[in-house]
Amino acid sequence: MQSGDTVVVQSRELETLLGALRERGYETIGPVLRDGAVACGELHSLSDLPAGWTDEQDAGRYRLRRRDDQALFGYAVGPNSWKRFLEPPSQVRWRGRRVDGGFEDLASPERPRRYAFFGLRPCDLAALLIKDRVYQACAGIDSSYRSRREGAFLVVVNCGSPSGTCFCASMGTGPRTGPGFDLALTELAGDDRHEFLVEVGSEEGAAVAESVPHRSAEPADLDSAAALLREAESRMGRHLQTEGLKERLDRSYEDPHWNEVAERCLTCGNCTMVCPTCFCATMEDTGDLGGTLTERRRIWDSCFSIEFSYVHGGAVRTSAGARYRQWITHKLATWHDQFGVSGCVGCGRCITWCPAGIDISAEAAAVLRDHGQGG
Ligand code: SF4
Ligand code: SF4
Helix, strand or coil: CCCCCEEEEEHHHHHHHHHHHHHCCCEEEEEEEECCEEEEEECCCHHHCCCCEEEEEECCEEEEEECCCCCCCCCCCCCCCCHHHHCCCEEEEEEEEEECCEEEECCCCCCCCCEEEEEECHHHHHHHHHHHHHHHHCCCCCHHHHHHHHCCEEEEECCCCCCCCCCHHHHCCCCCCCCCCCEEEEEEEECCEEEEEEEECCHHHHHHHHCCCCEECCHHHHHHHHHHHHHHHHCCCCCCCCCCHHHHHHCCCCCCHHHHHHCCCCCCCHHHHHCCCCCCEEEEEEECCCCCEEEEEEEECCCCCHHHHEECCEECCCCHHHHHHHHHHHHHHHHHHHHCCCCCCCCCHHHHCCCCCCCHHHHHHHHHHHCCCCC
16 A cells, blocks of 8 residues: 555444554544543544534534434534644743752653544644644744654544534635645445545555555545535535735724724633644743742743733733734734745634634624625
8 A cells, every 4th residue: 555545444443543553652642522522632442432423513602412323523623632732731841950059950851752643624634734834934942842743643534524613615724635644534424334435645654554454445435525525515614705815904903893803802812722723832930939949831822811912011912902903813814924824724613612702704704894895
């Protein structure tokens, strides 16, 4: 088998696939049920997957409900993603102890982590590739991310169940995956069939797939997968108009629309915490009460906090409107200038998990509409 090949495996053989990944030294991470949502967690066996569950999502709303079938991947994305494994929310970067005449360095080198992300959605793969660009642009800043990323194995599952807040089709990131995966699966479930079309995207992917019982893919299998993904695209919950958006946002610094958003925005930062491309972090130094031990941690930060824009003597963005403008303008406009792509992949998480139900696709449309563009 080699990169570019496509085969079909029975659904039960995904257990063999998981075993093959573990034998190769990967920690398997995938979708699991946790706290009433599909979360990204440790996957010990196929039975950990949320078989037979789906999600209903809308602005500020998320509910799990039972499906009529036992689909293994019959839901969209949950609140967290691979981000918390490649960039943990709180990570020790240095530890030290005071000794006579100075400090003893207690920092120990990070244990190398090899994650296999099993069931990544195409939008999440796109987000991961965007993150790679961000860190390439900031060479030398985050060796921890680089080492975890280089060791990662990516099993993408094309999306047949977009939610009410998804708009990956507008962003060109789904429901069918682009390149960058090791293996890409499409779930083909029917009356008497439960199989997966498996596309091989790398040599490592080929070696893993080789160890799983499979048959060659027939044209009918490819047609079934294509029909499923066409249908998923037609059920996309939302749409984001990208044409002319960057140019409009670049000129909307003083737009009165931001004041209107500020009346609803709680500046809680949820949208940045759940977003797979948001990367802002800060360093926090703490010491023990005896003044002996000290530690530096990298922790996730958000452009919605007042401290985020603090420069000697005060914060630059004091109003909620200014902070929302900063966030959406960075995502959809200035990200292009910095990294050559949009900072949004259309996963819809920021819409679902915003307690005020603020919708990035609707706010972008409002800015365009206020200026005579868009419908
Ligand atoms: S847009 Fe929503 S999630 Fe984001 S900071 Fe405002 S209230 Fe919180
Ligand atoms: S901005 Fe919202 S929709 Fe876009 S990638 Fe981030 S969380 Fe997903």
